[in-house]
């Protein structure tokens with residue numbers, strides 16, 4: 001039987017790392033920031049979106065399969081790349097080289113942010129058994145209290161900025177490594193486009209933080225059928 005060589009396994013792991021960064025991890029980030037930005041439209045719309053998510057069938061399995069496992073894999077391989085420092089460091093000229101270093105640093109920051117973020121949202125929600133229609137008022141209450149603090153606002157601003165940069169710059173790296181952008185012009189245009197995209201993500205996140213900080217509103221659980 002033909003087993004894969006070490007180099008082939010290494011190559012497959014790096015390609016899977018690159019792919020998971022786009023789908024599902026990157027796709028989740030875009031959706032997540034978008035759904036949370038509904039808070040800027042109105043607290044009712046926001047509550048409705050959390051109600052919808054928390055009433056999905058098989059929610060825990062969807063989260064484990066599509067969010068937590070790919071996120072863990074992407075982070076573990078990311079830390080491996082950070083530690084071994086193998087790829088591409090000397091390939092790109094300045095400023096690409098600087099962006100590559102920032103890509104690694106922002107990944108580490110996002111990982112720490114996610115631990116904090118899960119520890120203050122999903123973990124207490126599960127621990128206190130807040131399911132279905134009870135999840136939204138509970139989570140909105142946590143957010144209202146959290147965003148009273150300047151330190152928490154700063155943590156979110158750094159987390160959102162790092163995640164938006166990491167994904168936008170990662171998209172450029174993805175297109176390079178999968179041969180989507182080849183010519184010099186295409187590469188330059190793509191980097192402008194992706195950076196604009198990153199700024200839009202950042203803006204959505206910052207607007208949500210501002211809304212929670214300036215306009216905290218408590219809500220009661222939705223009563224189905226009323």
Ligand code: HEM
Pocket residue numbers: 029032033036050053054063067110113114117118121122125135139143156159160163205206208209
């Ligand atoms: C304004 C910014 C943000 C707000 C208000 C926010 C809010 C929330 C809330 C309320 C939850 C719990 C959802 C639930 O259990 O129903 C959650 C989960 C989560 N958030 Fe955020 N988030 C923000 C930014 C981010 C960023 C930047 C990241 C990534 C770096 C992120 C990653 C996650 C992950 C991985 C989960 C767990 C997913 C799940 O189990 O549904 N969040 N967030």
